[in-house]
Amino acid sequence: MKINKVFELLNIAPQPFTKLGLEKDITGITDDSRQVSPGQVFTAVEGHEADGHDYILEACRNGAALIVGSKKPENIPVPFLYVEHPRRALGILAAAFYQYPARDKRIIGVTGTNGKTTITHLLHHLLESSGFSCGRFGTVGNYMNGKSVEGFQTTPGVVDLHKCLYESRDDVIVMEVSSHGLDQHRLEGVSFDITIFTNLQQDHLDYHPSMEEYFKAKSKLFFMMKERGQAIIHVDDPWGDRLSNLLRGEGLAVTSIGGNDACDIQIDEVSDEGIRFLEGGKPSYYPTPIAGVYNSYNTLQACTAAAYLGVSKGTMVDALESFPGIPGRFEQYSMPNGAHVIIDYAHTADSIRHILQTAARQFDGNITHVFGFRGNRDESKRPSMLQASAEWSDGYILTLDDLNAVSHEDMTAALSKLHEEEGRAHGRIIPDRTSAIKTAVEAGGEGDVIIITGKGHETYKQSYQRPFSSDRETIVNLRNEMKTDVHQYQ
Template structure:
C-alpha cells in the first residue's frame, strides 16, 4: 500500500504538505512491533508518550512517522497531524480495508454480562449454522480459532486486523467504556448495539457514574442508519438510555419485565437450575439454562431477542440456550472430595458480587467462604462496597492479592489492611498469597459449604505464588489432587 493512499481524504487532519509516495507494509503505534517499511504512529498516551520512541521505531525499520508534535529532523518522512490517537482507528480501517467487508457487526456494552451475553449469542448463531467471530475479554475467536485476548476491546490495529482475518458472517465485539472513550472502535458501523446494565465500576477513570453512562451511550451513535439498539431493561440506567435513543429516533428495542418492553422475562426460578419464560407477541417460550442465577436469565433474554432479530427461529434459539456450555471463568463450579463446592467467577464489581452471593443463597449454601482482592490500578471507590457485601453475605472472607498491575505488593497489602480495618469485620482476614488463601479455606470446608473465588475468572496469575499453579481453577484442582493423595 502507498502512504499517500493511506492518508488520502483526511487532509483536514494533516498539518503536513507533500505526502511522499512510498510503499508501506504495515502500521503500528508500538515501537517494539514495528517491522521493515511500517508506519509508526506516535501517540501521546496516558502513561507514556509515543513521540519519545520515534528513533527506536526508525531503527526497527519504520519507513515513515505520523505524529502530532512539531516537525522533527528525521531520517524518514514525518507527517504531522492534529490528533494521532483519533486518526489511528481511521488508518487501521483503511490499511486493513475492513470498511468494505460485509460482516454483520454486533457491539455489546455494559458493566456486567458482556462476556456471557456474547458467548450465549454466538452459541445460538453457531447452532443455527451462522458462523460467528467473537472479540472480547476471555478469548478472541476468529474462524473457529481461539486467539489470546489483550484488552476487553483491543487497540485499533489489533481490532481491525482481527476483523480483516475473519471470514465469518457475524462479528460480536465486547466494547468497554475505555475502548469507547479512547476511540478504539471509532469508525466501525454497528448493525446492532446491545446494552446489558450499568453499575459502579471504573469511576477512577470516568470520575462519576453519570460520565460513565455518557461514554457508554456514545456507542449507539455508531449504529448504521438501519441499525438496532437492543437494551436489557433491568436497571434504572436502561430506562434512561431507552428514552434517549427513542428521542434520537434510533431503532430501539428492549427486553425486561415491563409491559412496554418488546419481550418479557417472566417466571424466573433459580432454586435448582435457571428456568424462565420469554414472552414475545403472545408467544411464550420456556428455557432451562444450565447456568445459575437471575443475572444469567437476563443475559439469556438479551441474547435470545437479538438472535430473533437476526432471523433465528425461536425454537432453535431455545434449544441452543438449553445446551449452552457456559463461559470460562464465569461461575465455574467444582465439587471438592470433601463435599464442598468451589466457584470461580470474574465478578469484580459490587453488582457482580451481589449476584454471585444471591445465586449461592438460592442454591442452598450452608456456609459461604469468599476469597477476593483488588487490581493494582483498579477503581478504588468500589472497594469499600465490595468488602461490605462480602462481610454481610459470607461466613468468612479472605482478602488476598489480585493482579498488581505494576503496584508494589507491599503497598497493596497495606491497602488491604487499611480497608479491612476501616470497613471489614471479624469475619475477614488477610492472606497475601492467593494460592495459600485458597488452600487454607478449602482445608476448613465440609459438605454443603460453598467457596467463592472472585476477581480473576480464567485469567492467569501475573505474579508467582507459593503453589505451582497459574489460575484459580488450577489451584482448586491442585488441592483436589493433593487431598485425594
C-alpha cells in the same frame, strides 16, 4: 494504498515537502515503533504509560515512510503529518488500509459493566449451533475462522481489530466492547448491526473521572450502528433506561427489555433456571444454562440478538441445553470433603452480591467468600465490594489479587485498613491467595460453598506460596491432594 490517500482520508492538504513521495505505496499501519517495517505509517499515540512521540526516531530507523502525530519532532528524515487526535487518525487509516472489512460482516457489540463475556459466549454458541460461522472477541480469549486467536485485550487495538476483520471468513463477529476501547477510539471505522447494553455499575473510576463520563464512553457504541442497526437495552438498569430514551430521541431503533409494561420485551418471571417474558403480547420462555438470575437476563439479551439474525426460538432452546459453560464464570468443583467451590470473575459489588445470593439459593451450607482488590485500580468500589461480601457470606477472607506494581506490604496494609473500617467479625485476612483458598476449602464440610472471585479464568501475575498459576489450578491440585488423604474427611 498510497501516501496521498493518507492526506485525503484525514482531510489534510499535502505539504510541499511531501509531494515527491505521495505516490509511494504504504506497506502497513502501526502505533508500535517496534513493529515498524519499511514503508509503513507510524502513528504516535499518547498513552497512559507511554507516549508514542518518544519513539518516532526508532520508527524512522525501522523504515517508516510517514509519521502521524500531534507533537511535531525536529530533524526527522521522513515526512511528519500533524493531526489533532492521533488515536482517531489511526483508526481511520487502519480501516482504509484493510478495505473497511466491517462493512461486509454482521457485527454485534456488547457493552456494560457485567455480563459482556457471558452474552458474547452465549451468542457465539447460539449462532454456531444454527449454522452461522461466528468469530468472537473478548475477555476470555478470541475466536476466529474456527480457532483461537491469542494476544488481545478485551477490545483489541484498532489496527489488530481491522486486520482480524479483514482476515476473518466468519459470517458474524460478536465482540465485547469496553469503555476503554471506546474512549481510546479502538473501534474507529467499525459499524455495528446489533448493539447490546447490559448494565452500568461502579467500576473503572480509576480511568473515568465519574459515572457520568463512564456512561458517556459506553454510549458511544450505540452511535456507531449501521443505518438499520438495532440496539437491545436492559432498561431495568437506570442507566439503560436513560440510554434507551436518548437513542429513541435520536430516531434510532431500540428493543427495550425490562419489567415495565411499556417495554418491547416485558419480563414476567425470572429465576436461576430461566426467564419468562412477553413479546408482542405472546408468552415465551428461555432456560438459563448458567446459574443466576443475572444470567437469565444475559440469556434473554443474547437470544433477542440471535432472533434478529433469524435464529428460531426452538433452535435457541436446543442450543442452550448444550451450552458448555464459560471458563471462570460460575465454574463449579466438588471437593472430597463434600464442599463445593465456585470460581467466578465477579469484581464489582453488584456481581459479588448476585453470585453470593445465587449460591445461597442453590446450596444449604455455609458460604465462605475469598476475594481481593487489584492494585492501581478503582479504590472507590472496594468498600461496597466488602460490604456485599460481608452481608451475603457466612465468612470471608480478604486476599491478594493482581498487585499491578503496588507492593505486597502496601496492599496488605490496605486490606487491613479496609477490614478495620468496613469489615465484620466473620472476616479475616490471609494475603497469600493460594493459602487463603486452601484454608477456606479445608474448613468446609458437606454442603458448604467456597466462592473465589476476582480472577476467574485469568492466571496469577505474581507468585504465591503454592506453585500454581490460577484459581482453577489451585483448586484442581488441592482436590487431588485431598483425594489422596480422603480418610481425614470420612
